[in-house]
Amino acid sequence: MTILNWENGQLEQHKEHYMLTGIVNEIVWSKDNKVLVAVGEKACALNPESGSRTGDVLGATGKILCAVLTNENVLFSAGEGNEILRHDGVPFKGQGKPVKHPHTGFVNQMRLSPDKSKLATASSDKSICIFDAKSGEVIKHYPGAHAMGIYDLIWIDDQTFASASADNSVKQWTLE
Numbered sequence: 570m571t572i573l574n575w576e577n578g579q580l581e582q583h584k585e586h587y588m589l590t591g592i593v594n595e596i597v598w599s600k601d602n603k604v605l606v607a608v609g610e611k612a613c614a615l616n617p618e619s620g621s622r623t624g625d626v627l628g629a630t631g632k633i634l635c636a637v638l639t640n641e642n643v644l645f646s647a648g649e650g651n652e653i654l655r656h657d658g659v660p661f662k663g664q665g666k667p668v669k670h671p672h673t674g675f676v677n678q679m680r681l682s683p684d685k686s687k688l689a690t691a692s693s694d695k696s697i698c699i700f701d702a703k704s705g706e707v708i709k710h711y712p713g714a715h716a717m718g719i720y721d722l723i724w725i726d727d728q729t730f731a732s733a734s735a736d737n738s739v740k741q742w743t744l745e
Contacts, residue, residue: 594648597638604659608633608646614661624661628654635679637688639702645688647676653690655705668705670698671712677720684727687744693718697732699744709744 575581591610598605598617605617612626612633631649638644644656646665653676654665670676674694681688681702688700695718697711715734722732728744 592632594632594634595636597636597644599638599642599659600640604638604642606636606638606644606661608636608648612636612646614644614658623659625663626656626661626665627663628652628656628665631675634675634677637679637681639681640685641703643702645679645702645705647679647690649675651675653679668700670700670707671710672696672698674718677718678722680722680724680730682724682727682730686727689722689724689730691719691722691732695719695734697722697742711742714742715740 593607593609596607603616604614604623606614610632614623614626616623629648629650633646634648636644636646642659644658645653647653653668653670655668656665672692672694674692676690676692678691679688686702688702690698695713695715697714699708701708714732715736715738717735719732719734722730724730731739731741733739
């Protein structure tokens with residue numbers, strides 16, 4: 570992995586670290602930019618300056634498709650194993666803890682709300698789920714939100730988000 574800096578209108582190589590082999594599906598940074606987590610066929614957490622590992626991100630039974638890192642350095646990861654895992658860190662230590670959820674298919678995407686209090690997940694099972702980002706408890710579930718699998722979502726504000734599906738539609742949702 571190469572970390573680049575933008576300086577004086579130029580993109581320059583800053584650091585290069587060899588951390589993972591295989592596909593990387595998502596990279597997330599800590600709020601203070603001292604932890605970088607890359608997930609995909611495998612997962613790795615490291616200090617981007619030194620390249621030293623900042624723990625293990627373990628427990629996924631399939632490819633990890635998405636991840637988010639909260640301001641408290643709690644990593645949520647999900648993917649093809651139909652599991653959502655919570656990894657407390659830094660440093661990350663061992664197996665992630667399973668988060669109970671209603672999805673029955675791959676979890677394709679997850680996003681934190683702008684205020685970082687809620688976590689939204691989008692699934693191939695056509696559903697969306699909203700969680701409390703601190704406790705991991707389900708706040709709201711939208712089964713059959715789309716006619717086909719949902720690939721992505723984005724928060725518009727702390728109560729409103731949009732989802733994009735394989736059914737060629739984009740929908741806007743409000744939590745209330």
